[in-house]
């Protein structure tokens with residue numbers, strides 16, 4: 001476990017501090033209770049185990065990613081010819097991508113702000129980072145000078161912590177620009193499960209563009225599966241990166257039991273569980289927003305977000321001050337300065353609250369927040 005006695009160095013180290021607290025609203029992982037139908041899947045794990053022992057792992061793997069990608073509208077994903085690599089987590093997929101990219105370029109354009117383990121992983125392989133503001137990405141064509149200066153453009157969509165989703169038209173334009181400049185377009189879609197606006201067929205758009213592309217999918221944010229999850233690293237046939245080679249440096253494959261569990265959760269979600277999850281998150285978001293209504297200088301900068309996290313501006317206070325005051329109530333949130341990886345001061349006055357928690361936890365944390373913000 002990380003040394004968290006000193007001031008946390010990155011967002012995940014702030015999240016470590018919360019891991020053993022009953023009111024941990026810090027990390028974006030799913031920690032709410034299983035629904036009854038999800039509980040039935042867990043109860044059936046012994047049967048999934050017996051099935052996984054008998055069947056070829058490639059068959060289990062194919063069934064798993066097909067159920068997950070179809071659930072989220074990604075019907076044109078490249079299910080065949082080894083272009084979907086299963087990893088233990090999306091961060092492992094990210095590391096494999098970063099090591100592969102670093103063999104072909106020394107610079108990458110990265111959305112700003114976003115979760116800091118992404119720039120940290122990219123810097124870790126020696127890449128120079130060029131911040132690309134969210135407004136730029138969503139606004140219109142990027143400056144060709146930017147695209148001439150990098151080997152890759154990396155976009156988190158829905159973004160973390162803003163929840164901002166890249167529209168189909170903007171993805172089409174970005175892919176066309178990347179194709180024109182020979183730049184790899186990489187998407188981190190870890191939060192896509194929460195927002196149906198991110199369920200248009202991204203792979204149809206990417207494949208039609210002809211650009212070199214990589215997508216990192218993450219099952220880990222969606223369901224409370226005790227960190228049993230899959231990060232899928234998906235790529236274009238013409239991506240021109242040694243992804244499979246670097247993958248083989250890191251792992252042979254993932255557990256067929258976890259793959260089978262993900263398939264079952266995706267099937268349950270398709271049968272109504274995903275809509276139920278969306279209602280649950282929306283209810284927690286309403287609890288937070290209504291519970292803080294009228295508090296002076298507090299506002300919610302991402303009114304349109306449907307992600308399982310909510311950012312709030314805390315006015316003249318700093319996010320760190322509020323985070324510290326909340327700890328006195330045994331409540332853990334996440335200060336936002338380090339999402340602004342190029343200019344942390346821009347996030348100094350905001351805080352992020354996780355919404356994939358029990359309704360009671362969100363209500364209790366909201367009351368503690370109101371106490372802290374009105375004293």
Ligand SMILES: N=C(N)NC[C@@H](O)CC(=O)C(=O)O
Nearest residue numbers: 012027028029091115117160
């Ligand atoms: N490998 C890392 N650092 N994992 C933490 C990450 O999953 C947390 C996250 O993405 C969020 O809290 O939004």
